[in-house]
Amino acid sequence: MTVFEHKGKLLIVDCGVLFPEETQPGINVILPDFSSLRDRLQDIEAIVLTHGHEDHIGGVPYLLRERKDIPIIGSQLTLAFVTAKLEEHRITPRLIEVKEGQRRKAGPFDLEFLAVNHSIPDGLAVAIRTEAGLVLVTGDFKMDQFPLDNRLTDLPGFARLGEEGVDLFLTDSTNAEVPGFTVTEEDIRPAIDAVFRTAPRRIIVSSFASHVHRIQQVIDAAARHNRKVAFVGRSMVRNMGIAEKLGFLQVPKGLLVDVKAFDRMKDDKVVLICTGSQGEPMAALARMANREHTIKIGEGDTVLLASSLIPGNENSIYRVINGLTRWGANVVHKGNAKVHVSGHASAGELVYCYNIVKPKNVIPYHGEWRHLKSNADLAIRTGVPEDQVLVVEDGVVVDLVDGVAKVTGRVAAELVFVHGMTVGGGGSEEALADRVQLSNDGAVTILGILDTRTGLLTEPVEFIARGFVQDNEWIQGATKSIDDALRAANKVKIVNGAELEDIFTQSLTRWMQRKYRRIPVITSVVVDA
Known part of the structure; x- marks a missing residue:
C-alpha cells in the first residue's frame, strides 16, 4: 500500500x-x-x-x-x-x-493509466499529476513482446511521460537481481505440451488462482491433447469464472466439466486445475498430498506446479512434493522443467525504462531489501543521482518539493x-513468539498449594507437560529445582503466593535450559491452603 x-x-x-x-x-x-x-x-x-x-x-x-x-x-x-x-x-x-489511455481526476490528483503486461491480464501503471510534480507508478510489470493477450506494456507512453518530466518513479523491484530480459510467457508452451504428451494418467495442475495467463496455457494444451478440464478450489473456480465471463480466459465449448464427472472418465482424458502451488496447508494440492482430499493421487498421475517458488515457502512446497511423490505421482516443477516464467521485469527491462523515463527521483518498491538495493543500483548506473534514489522501508515518509524527493519522517x-x-488484537509479535515457543519447546503448567503461615508447600508440586516426554527422571529433577529454590527464598523471608509463582517459573526455566537446552512456555499456579 x-x-x-x-x-x-x-x-x-x-x-x-x-x-x-x-x-x-x-x-x-x-x-x-x-x-x-x-x-x-x-x-x-x-x-x-x-x-x-x-x-x-x-x-x-x-x-x-x-x-x-x-x-x-x-x-x-x-x-x-x-x-x-x-x-x-x-x-x-x-x-x-478505467482503461489504458484514459485520464481521470480524483480530487487534486490527475490520473493517467497506461497498459502494462504481467502474469495477470488487464494490469495498469498509473501516472499521478499534481501541482507538486509528476509521479509514475509501474505496478507489477514486465516487457513481454509476445504476450498471450497481445497487450504490450506501453513503452511509448512511458517515453512520452519522460519527455514531459517524471519527478518521481516508483518501479517494480522483484526481479532487479536477474540479468537480461524476462522471457515471454509463450516460451513455456513446449514444456507444458511435453507434460501433456507424456502423462499416462491424470494431470493435476497447481497455480495461483489469479494466474489467468498460465491457466490459459493449460486450457489450450488440454484442448490440443483432447483432455477435459475441471477447476477445484473456491478461489480458482470463482476467479476463472470471472475471467471467462469477461473474455480474459478463452475456453473451448464443452472443455470444462464438473470435477464430480471425473470418476466416469478415463484417467488419460482429464486435467484438474487447483490451488496450492505454494504448499498452503488448506489448499487442494496439500490436502491431496496428505490423503485428505476426495481426489486420491495414485501411481502414474502427473502433478504440474505451474508457478514460481516464493521465498519462505520452500519447506512447505517440498513437503507437498514429497507427499505427492510418495503416492506415485510424477511431480513437474520449476526445478526440473521450464514450466514457469516470471511476471516481473528483469534488470535489462528496468534499465530500459530508466533510460526512456529519465526520472529526477526514484523509489524502488515491491521487493525485499536485496531487490530494492539492486534496483537502486540500476537507477544510479543509468544516471539518476545517487542522493535522489531513495531505498526506504514501510512507514517512511518522503516529501517531493521543487523536484527533489527527501525522507522527512515516519x-x-x-x-x-x-x-x-x-x-x-491478540495476533501481536509477542503472541506469535509464544506460539513459536510452544511449537518448539512445548508447555509446562506447575501447580502448588502453599501454607501461607510457613511459606512451605503442603504437598509436592504437580506438573502438566505438553510437547515433550514427561518421565520420572524429568519430574524428579524439576521437583528438586523448585524445592531448592523455595528453601533458598524462605531463608530470607516467608514467601507469598505471587512470589512463589515467580520462583516456580524462574527455577524451572533455569533448570530446563541447563539440563535440556530448551525453555517451554511455563505457567505457574499457586493456591493458598
Whole structure:
C-alpha cells in the first residue's frame, strides 16, 4: 500500500496482503497498518488498484470496513476480482472502471493509466499529476513482446511521460537481481505440451488462482491433447469464472466439466486445475498430498506446479512434493522443467525504462531489501543521482518539493495479523513468539498449594507437560529445582503466593535450559491452603 498526499487529500495505490511464514503460526494473512489513516479516512479520494493479485487487492475489504464508500479505481478484471472478495465481506463498493489511455481526476490528483503486461491480464501503471510534480507508478510489470493477450506494456507512453518530466518513479523491484530480459510467457508452451504428451494418467495442475495467463496455457494444451478440464478450489473456480465471463480466459465449448464427472472418465482424458502451488496447508494440492482430499493421487498421475517458488515457502512446497511423490505421482516443477516464467521485469527491462523515463527521483518498491538495493543500483548506473534514489522501508515518509524527493519522517507501519475472524488484537509479535515457543519447546503448567503461615508447600508440586516426554527422571529433577529454590527464598523471608509463582517459573526455566537446552512456555499456579 502506497499513500500519496497533496493539498490535504490522500490517494492510495494498491492495498494488498502478505501471507504468513512458518514463524507466524495461526495467521491467515497480514494487512497493512491503517492506523495512520484512521483519523483521516474522509480525506481519502480513492484507492487505485494496478492489478488483481492478492498482494495488491487483498487488503481492500479490511480498509473498506473503516470507510465503506471510498471509491475504487481499476481495470475491468481487477474490479471484478475485488468485487467478488468484497461480496464475501458483505460490502458493496463504489467502483470506477478505467482503461489504458484514459485520464481521470480524483480530487487534486490527475490520473493517467497506461497498459502494462504481467502474469495477470488487464494490469495498469498509473501516472499521478499534481501541482507538486509528476509521479509514475509501474505496478507489477514486465516487457513481454509476445504476450498471450497481445497487450504490450506501453513503452511509448512511458517515453512520452519522460519527455514531459517524471519527478518521481516508483518501479517494480522483484526481479532487479536477474540479468537480461524476462522471457515471454509463450516460451513455456513446449514444456507444458511435453507434460501433456507424456502423462499416462491424470494431470493435476497447481497455480495461483489469479494466474489467468498460465491457466490459459493449460486450457489450450488440454484442448490440443483432447483432455477435459475441471477447476477445484473456491478461489480458482470463482476467479476463472470471472475471467471467462469477461473474455480474459478463452475456453473451448464443452472443455470444462464438473470435477464430480471425473470418476466416469478415463484417467488419460482429464486435467484438474487447483490451488496450492505454494504448499498452503488448506489448499487442494496439500490436502491431496496428505490423503485428505476426495481426489486420491495414485501411481502414474502427473502433478504440474505451474508457478514460481516464493521465498519462505520452500519447506512447505517440498513437503507437498514429497507427499505427492510418495503416492506415485510424477511431480513437474520449476526445478526440473521450464514450466514457469516470471511476471516481473528483469534488470535489462528496468534499465530500459530508466533510460526512456529519465526520472529526477526514484523509489524502488515491491521487493525485499536485496531487490530494492539492486534496483537502486540500476537507477544510479543509468544516471539518476545517487542522493535522489531513495531505498526506504514501510512507514517512511518522503516529501517531493521543487523536484527533489527527501525522507522527512515516519508513520506507524506495523504488521497487522488476521487470525480467524480477528484482525489485530491478540495476533501481536509477542503472541506469535509464544506460539513459536510452544511449537518448539512445548508447555509446562506447575501447580502448588502453599501454607501461607510457613511459606512451605503442603504437598509436592504437580506438573502438566505438553510437547515433550514427561518421565520420572524429568519430574524428579524439576521437583528438586523448585524445592531448592523455595528453601533458598524462605531463608530470607516467608514467601507469598505471587512470589512463589515467580520462583516456580524462574527455577524451572533455569533448570530446563541447563539440563535440556530448551525453555517451554511455563505457567505457574499457586493456591493458598
